[in-house]
Amino acid sequence: MPKQHPIYISVIGGDRDHTTPQGLELAEEVGRRIAEAECILVNGGMGGTMERAAKGAKSAGGTTIGILSTTDRTAANPYIDFAIPTPLGFVRNVLVANASDAVIALPGKWGTTNELSFAMIAGIPVVAIEGWDAKLRDDQGRSRFTEVPHASDAAEAVAMAINLAKQRREG
Amino acid sequence: MPKQHPIYISVIGGDRDHTTPQGLELAEEVGRRIAEAECILVNGGMGGTMERAAKGAKSAGGTTIGILSTTDRTAANPYIDFAIPTPLGFVRNVLVANASDAVIALPGKWGTTNELSFAMIAGIPVVAIEGWDAKLRDDQGRSRFTEVPHASDAAEAVAMAINLAKQRREG
Amino acid sequence: MPKQHPIYISVIGGDRDHTTPQGLELAEEVGRRIAEAECILVNGGMGGTMERAAKGAKSAGGTTIGILSTTDRTAANPYIDFAIPTPLGFVRNVLVANASDAVIALPGKWGTTNELSFAMIAGIPVVAIEGWDAKLRDDQGRSRFTEVPHASDAAEAVAMAINLAKQRREG
Amino acid sequence: MPKQHPIYISVIGGDRDHTTPQGLELAEEVGRRIAEAECILVNGGMGGTMERAAKGAKSAGGTTIGILSTTDRTAANPYIDFAIPTPLGFVRNVLVANASDAVIALPGKWGTTNELSFAMIAGIPVVAIEGWDAKLRDDQGRSRFTEVPHASDAAEAVAMAINLAKQRREG
Numbered sequence: 001m002p003k004q005h006p007i008y009i010s011v012i013g014g015d016r017d018h019t020t021p022q023g024l025e026l027a028e029e030v031g032r033r034i035a036e037a038e039c040i041l042v043n044g045g046m047g048g049t050m051e052r053a054a055k056g057a058k059s060a061g062g063t064t065i066g067i068l069s070t071t072d073r074t075a076a077n078p079y080i081d082f083a084i085p086t087p088l089g090f091v092r093n094v095l096v097a098n099a100s101d102a103v104i105a106l107p108g109k110w111g112t113t114n115e116l117s118f119a120m121i122a123g124i125p126v127v128a129i130e131g132w133d134a135k136l137r138d139d140q141g142r143s144r145f146t147e148v149p150h151a152s153d154a155a156e157a158v159a160m161a162i163n164l165a166k167q168r169r170e171g
Numbered sequence: 172m173p174k175q176h177p178i179y180i181s182v183i184g185g186d187r188d189h190t191t192p193q194g195l196e197l198a199e200e201v202g203r204r205i206a207e208a209e210c211i212l213v214n215g216g217m218g219g220t221m222e223r224a225a226k227g228a229k230s231a232g233g234t235t236i237g238i239l240s241t242t243d244r245t246a247a248n249p250y251i252d253f254a255i256p257t258p259l260g261f262v263r264n265v266l267v268a269n270a271s272d273a274v275i276a277l278p279g280k281w282g283t284t285n286e287l288s289f290a291m292i293a294g295i296p297v298v299a300i301e302g303w304d305a306k307l308r309d310d311q312g313r314s315r316f317t318e319v320p321h322a323s324d325a326a327e328a329v330a331m332a333i334n335l336a337k338q339r340r341e342g
Numbered sequence: 343m344p345k346q347h348p349i350y351i352s353v354i355g356g357d358r359d360h361t362t363p364q365g366l367e368l369a370e371e372v373g374r375r376i377a378e379a380e381c382i383l384v385n386g387g388m389g390g391t392m393e394r395a396a397k398g399a400k401s402a403g404g405t406t407i408g409i410l411s412t413t414d415r416t417a418a419n420p421y422i423d424f425a426i427p428t429p430l431g432f433v434r435n436v437l438v439a440n441a442s443d444a445v446i447a448l449p450g451k452w453g454t455t456n457e458l459s460f461a462m463i464a465g466i467p468v469v470a471i472e473g474w475d476a477k478l479r480d481d482q483g484r485s486r487f488t489e490v491p492h493a494s495d496a497a498e499a500v501a502m503a504i505n506l507a508k509q510r511r512e513g
Numbered sequence: 514m515p516k517q518h519p520i521y522i523s524v525i526g527g528d529r530d531h532t533t534p535q536g537l538e539l540a541e542e543v544g545r546r547i548a549e550a551e552c553i554l555v556n557g558g559m560g561g562t563m564e565r566a567a568k569g570a571k572s573a574g575g576t577t578i579g580i581l582s583t584t585d586r587t588a589a590n591p592y593i594d595f596a597i598p599t600p601l602g603f604v605r606n607v608l609v610a611n612a613s614d615a616v617i618a619l620p621g622k623w624g625t626t627n628e629l630s631f632a633m634i635a636g637i638p639v640v641a642i643e644g645w646d647a648k649l650r651d652d653q654g655r656s657r658f659t660e661v662p663h664a665s666d667a668a669e670a671v672a673m674a675i676n677l678a679k680q681r682r683e684g
Contacts, residue, residue, distance in 0.1 A: 003420045040424070065424060071440055071464065078345045082382070082407060082424060084441050087464065087602055090292050091265050095437075098413055099426050114288035120281040121261050122413065122429065174591045211595070236595060242611055242635065249516045253553070253578060253595060255612050258635065260429055266608075269584055270597050293584065293600065432634050433607050452633040459627035463603050 007039040007165045008065075009158070010096050012115040013049030013106030013132070023049060023107030026129055028056035029154035030104055035062020037162055042099045044069060044092065045076045045083055049106050054079030067095045094118045101125075101165035104157050105132040105148070116148070125149075125164030127157045178210040178336045179236075180329070181267050183286040184220030184277030184303070194220060194278030197300055199227035200325035201275055206233020208333055213270045215240060215263065216247045216254055220277050225250030238266045265289045272296075272336035275328050276303040276319070287319070296320075296335030298328045349381040349507045350407075351500070352438050354457040355391030355448030355474070365391060365449030368471055370398035371496035372446055377404020379504055384441045386411060386434065387418045387425055391448050396421030409437045436460045443467075443507035446499050447474040447490070458490070467491075467506030469499045520552040520678045521578075522671070523609050525628040526562030526619030526645070536562060536620030539642055541569035542667035543617055548575020550675055555612045557582065557605065558589045558596055562619050567592030580608045607631045614638075614678035617670050618645040618661070629661065638662075638677030640670045 011030055013019055019027075031053035034041045041057040043050045045066020054064040058079045066080035069092050076083035086092045093111060097103060097118035105116050105128040112132065119126045128148045149164075151157035182201055184190055190198075202224035205212050212228040214221045216237020225235040229250045237251035240263050247254035257263045264282060268274060268289035276287050276299040283303065290297045299319045320335075322328035353372055355361055361369075373395035376383050383399040385392045387408020396406040400421045408422035411434045418425035428434045435453060439445060439460035447458050447470040454474070461468045470490045491506075493499035524543055526532055532540075544566035547554045554570040556563045558579020567577040571592045579593035582605050589596035599605045606624060610616060610631035618629050618641040625645070632639045641661045662677075664670035 003416075003418070003422075005415050005418075005425060008415075063424075065426070067426075073347050073350075073443075074345075076345070076347075080345075082405075083347060084407070084409075084426070084437070086437055087440050087604060088436075089600055089602075090289075091262070091600060094262050094430075095426070095428055098429050101415075110288045110291040114285060114292060117281045117285035117288060118261075121285060174587075174589070174593075176586050176589075176596060179586075234595075236597070238597075244518050244521075244614075245516075247516070247518075251516075253576075254518065255578070255580075255597070255608070257608055258431055258433060258611050259607075260431075262429060265601075266597070266599055269600050272586075432631075433604070436604050452630045456627060456630035456634060459623045459630060460603075462623040463627060 007037075007102070007162060008042050008100040009034050009039050009161050009165070010042040010100035010103045010115075010119075011049065011053040011106060012043065012096065012103060012108065012112050013053075014108035014112055015046060015048035015050065017048070018109040018111065019048045020107045022131070024052045026106050026154050027052035030106065030158060031056025031062070032060045033154055033158040035060035037158060039162065040065060042067065042096060044096050045080045047077060049108065051077035051079060065099070067092050067099065090114070097124065098122055101168060102127065102161035104161050105129065107132050120148070125161065125168060127151050127160045127164065129154070129157050178273070178333060179213050179271040180205050180210050180332050180336070181213040181271035181274045181286075181290075182220065182224040182277065183214065183267065183274060183279060183283050184224070185279035185283055186217055186219035186221065188219070189280040189282065190219050191278045193302070195223045197277050197325050198223035201277065201329060202227025202233070203231045204325055204329040206231035208329060210333065211236060213238065213267060215267050216251045218248060220279065222248035222250060236270070238263050238270065261285070268295065269293055272339060273298065273332035275332050276300065278303050291319070296332065296339060298322050298331045298335065300325070300328050349379075349444070349504060350384050350442040351376050351381050351503050351507070352384045352442035352445045352457075352461075353391065353395040353448065354385065354438065354445060354450060354454050355395075356450035356454055357388060357390035357392065359390070360451040360453065361390045362449045364473070366394045368448050368496050369394035370401075372448065372500060373398025373404070374402045375496055375500040377402035379500060381504065382407065384409065384438060386438050387422045389419060391450065393419035393421060395448075407441070409434050409441065432456070439466065440464055443510060444469065444503035446503050447471065449474050462490070467503065467510055469493050469502045469506065471496070471499050520550075520615070520675060521555050521613040522547050522552050522674050522678070523555040523613035523616045523628075523632075524562065524566040524619060525556065525609065525616060525621060525625050526566070527621035527625055528559055528561035528563065530561070531622040531624065532561045533620045535644070537565045539619050539667050540565035543619065543671060544569025544575070545573045546667055546671040548573035550671060552675065553578060555580065555609060557609050558593050560590060562621065564590035564592060566619075578612070580605050580612065603627070610637065611635055614681060615640065615674035617674050618642065620645050633661070638674065638681060640664050640673045640677065642667070642670050
């Protein structure tokens, strides 16, 4: 019988300088719900969205993996169980996008757009929280990326991501 | 006296399946104008935007470099002077973005978004042609990425790109 | 107080076609001893040395991380706890080398040489088991890589690797 | 009729700190002979072996491409015609190995071993000059890597590399 892997979900979003207070709250709730669903959280392991999502996951007893943009393991935030240092700098984004069965996009900017586009290219399901691209909007607050499924809150995002991941596995 | 490098400009945009007829025409004109300005054209070396931009550059006697997503050099389009095969698949996008002094974005989709976001992360100047994100618009035709400077036509895009590249070098 | 990370040790060596029966036995013992020392085992997650090292680690209740050369998580061997699929092919070797605090080299060939050289470049301590380069010897059975510390058996290799990892952390 | 690409040959070997005076002389002669044979020289674009090989190629009117380990194009040595900056650090080694139809290994150390092993993994023909691994020998001066074809001088190395490249293309 082949090993049954748990579902891995990557949470992407801005670091401290590229997110919003609401984005950080969403990150923590998304992380917590991922853990409650017994999925594994993957992210870039550093600050901002990455730290709050991992904090949420640990608050519910989950497991967290951080794929770092540096060779220094101690750069991981304290909520990362398994920190994977890399010498790739921001090119590690491709690893965050490809490590998981589904990706949830929270407020962020170019790094988040980079990870989201890597997931879309690879055919990995992405769920964006409404407003994930707050940092990319025009002066009338309009948003785009209409091809990406959007969820209205953390609970819906995690439920959608798990469903899409399951469909893809069975695919 | 240090070697004086020419200006390198990367042209990004969809392959045959992710561009538009207008995008292909723009690609050829942008490529031609890059060569006329004695800049070197860099792109992903394959079809669609990549082929037409290289064709335009060669029509004006320019030099073209293609960084391929495959290890097979013969996958390069016939207008590429120097084809660099890689084993990185679409991760070679980061090389296309980082090889140049400025990036011009033509109509495309996720691969183009991926390259554009890599350039923005790296601080490499990007000029997008109005409508580059035609494939990413919503049902009301609205566009975003307002932080990226937009040009209204090929001539303006190449002029802006060269100016931004020069400013960055002197910076 | 900063998070205290456990010691990560990467075990490198040939897949099924590039190892030896003795190499596979060593892999299992090395994996077991890594787990007994409460270190985390990292490797490429696939077959041969990678599978037997992970099997050994799991026999002692350890934790195993596999960084795969494919985007298919189910390609991981059944002893991998956390499988990280990547789109990098053999370029993932650099991740295996850089993820750990020390590297143990078991019998292998060019892939193993590649990972070993990445570790040496990065300044990550490497311990080679005598004969790790059996597949690379000349007709008189002579070995090289004299700059790499060699251990005579699995127990010595793991002890040396842990000591070198600790020295590097304190360094 | 498909485009007929010239033969690309990568020359690998130590930077200033990881080569020998003889290695530098060999580099210059190898570069010159590559250009005389109307092949394109590819290397890492920086100092030591890379600079001398490019100097040799330019002395015979050849074309040189350097794939840099840095995002700063001006880090290229002055004999590089086309400098490709990358954000990959030493991971760009894989690009040097895979860009060419054959690889010639000159005296070097871990970086050279890394590039050589990438070429061997990818099935790209490698020719090593006797003594390429001088920096890796034991105290009795013994060498290894017997699976790699060795040439006794620069002329033989370039002739062998071109033959192997042609065979592979026809293969």
